[in-house]
Amino acid sequence: MAMVEVHDVHKFYGDLHVLKGVSLHVERGQVCTILGPSGSGKSTLLRCVNVLEEIQSGSITVDGTLMGYAKDDHGRLHELRPRQLAAQRSRIGMVFQRFNLFPHMSALGNVMAAPVRVAGRPKEEAKEQAMELLERVGLADRAHHFPAQLSGGQQQRVAIARALAMEPDLMLFDEPTSALDPELVGEVLAVMQDLAASGMTMMVVTHEMGFAREVSDVAVFMDEGVIVESGSPAELFDNPQQDRTREFLQKVLSHTE
Amino acid sequence: MTWLSLNWPHVIDLARAHLLLSVPAILLSVVIAVPVGRLAYRHPRVGGPLLGAASLLYAIPALPLLIVIPALLGTPLRSATTMIVALTVYGVALLVRTAADAFTAVDDHTRGAAVAVGHSPLAVFWQVDLPLAFPVLLSGVRVVTVSTIGLVTIGALIGVSSLGTLLTDGFQRSIPAEVTTGVIATVLLALLLDGLLLLTGRVAAPWTRAARPARGTAVTA
Numbered sequence: 001m002a003m004v005e006v007h008d009v010h011k012f013y014g015d016l017h018v019l020k021g022v023s024l025h026v027e028r029g030q031v032c033t034i035l036g037p038s039g040s041g042k043s044t045l046l047r048c049v050n051v052l053e054e055i056q057s058g059s060i061t062v063d064g065t066l067m068g069y070a071k072d073d074h075g076r077l078h079e080l081r082p083r084q085l086a087a088q089r090s091r092i093g094m095v096f097q098r099f100n101l102f103p104h105m106s107a108l109g110n111v112m113a114a115p116v117r118v119a120g121r122p123k124e125e126a127k128e129q130a131m132e133l134l135e136r137v138g139l140a141d142r143a144h145h146f147p148a149q150l151s152g153g154q155q156q157r158v159a160i161a162r163a164l165a166m167e168p169d170l171m172l173f174d175e176p177t178s179a180l181d182p183e184l185v186g187e188v189l190a191v192m193q194d195l196a197a198s199g200m201t202m203m204v205v206t207h208e209m210g211f212a213r214e215v216s217d218v219a220v221f222m223d224e225g226v227i228v229e230s231g232s233p234a235e236l237f238d239n240p241q242q243d244r245t246r247e248f249l250q251k252v253l254s255h256t257e
Numbered sequence: 258m259t260w261l262s263l264n265w266p267h268v269i270d271l272a273r274a275h276l277l278l279s280v281p282a283i284l285l286s287v288v289i290a291v292p293v294g295r296l297a298y299r300h301p302r303v304g305g306p307l308l309g310a311a312s313l314l315y316a317i318p319a320l321p322l323l324i325v326i327p328a329l330l331g332t333p334l335r336s337a338t339t340m341i342v343a344l345t346v347y348g349v350a351l352l353v354r355t356a357a358d359a360f361t362a363v364d365d366h367t368r369g370a371a372v373a374v375g376h377s378p379l380a381v382f383w384q385v386d387l388p389l390a391f392p393v394l395l396s397g398v399r400v401v402t403v404s405t406i407g408l409v410t411i412g413a414l415i416g417v418s419s420l421g422t423l424l425t426d427g428f429q430r431s432i433p434a435e436v437t438t439g440v441i442a443t444v445l446l447a448l449l450l451d452g453l454l455l456l457t458g459r460v461a462a463p464w465t466r467a468a469r470p471a472r473g474t475a476v477t478a
Contacts, residue, residue: 100370114374146467254329
């Protein structure tokens, strides 16, 4: 069974049709990168997967669980209550473009927050696990710093540790390096690469073509709310079938070089 | 100074009475204004008129209010209860808009991150909204505190004892030292409570003082 199954998803913001029948599946342990120009709907798709955005039609399942809805005895779909939704989301880690750390908590507090408040784990146990995670992202020595005392790259690594603290089945990355100074991008990508190597299923919206090419198993190109083309990174980068993909890659790669 | 050295136990008693009127009114203002401000933030359609109406309460002159409250609530005119209710009305009027602004100022992206890691709406309120709104709320509470300490003196006009009693008594008996003592003691009390609140803020929200490190120092992990 696929870890993520997105089926014919449509999403509107008012009259604006943002996702126009998107279907996609990501196998367990795969890294799927989603590429595309601004406004193509890639971040929206990611936010729909953990129901930060509602979809208007179609379905999304994660590890076999229908996201955002439940079927009643008569087979009718009902929206989940906020608590049930929160429980679904806690199985999915998300990393945001602008880190979105809790500014009033230390790095350690940020990583411990969900295990203690959402999963109800004992504080000592959560602290031990949080320290291990901070160690894993190379920030054990910054555990007691507030986000404002950390660089962008460090904040993003804390955000990754925070997302991992709930031991998620799936990690979503929404342009995790876009807000970083160029010299800080590498440290975040290295942590993501380690995570991919450990077998984590990941969906990554990114403009980092090197990462997409080297680390992902599947690369997806989106434009104007549809998936234009998808395949292995080798296929997509070296032999794109669609003009729009070719055009986008030419622009981005020439810019990167 | 001679007057004060002869009357300081009386001044201390009045300062205590002053605090016993102000502190409950300040606490009640917070307990009422924060949920109203939160409601106004969550439901702007109701919130706009609600904030407007609440802020207008401050325009009610103090003396008529002190007479209307006993008529409405049946409390004795010269009572601490009447005074506390009146002070609470002014406190709420001052604090509601700040409370609504405090919740509006919380970054939606931070809320989104809390939702994404599985916090329920109630947990988002306690873990994210309230702590992040706290510094702005506290600044509003400081304004209410200083204003309430000042307003308590008006109670002396209807016979409710406080440091204001030194003002009315001093004027009536032409004792400038008593009036001066009343003014200075009221200001000192206001400064003392304001200082305590400032200290509370520093202890409870250390992250507001977390400065950005010099560029380059933070890059090395």
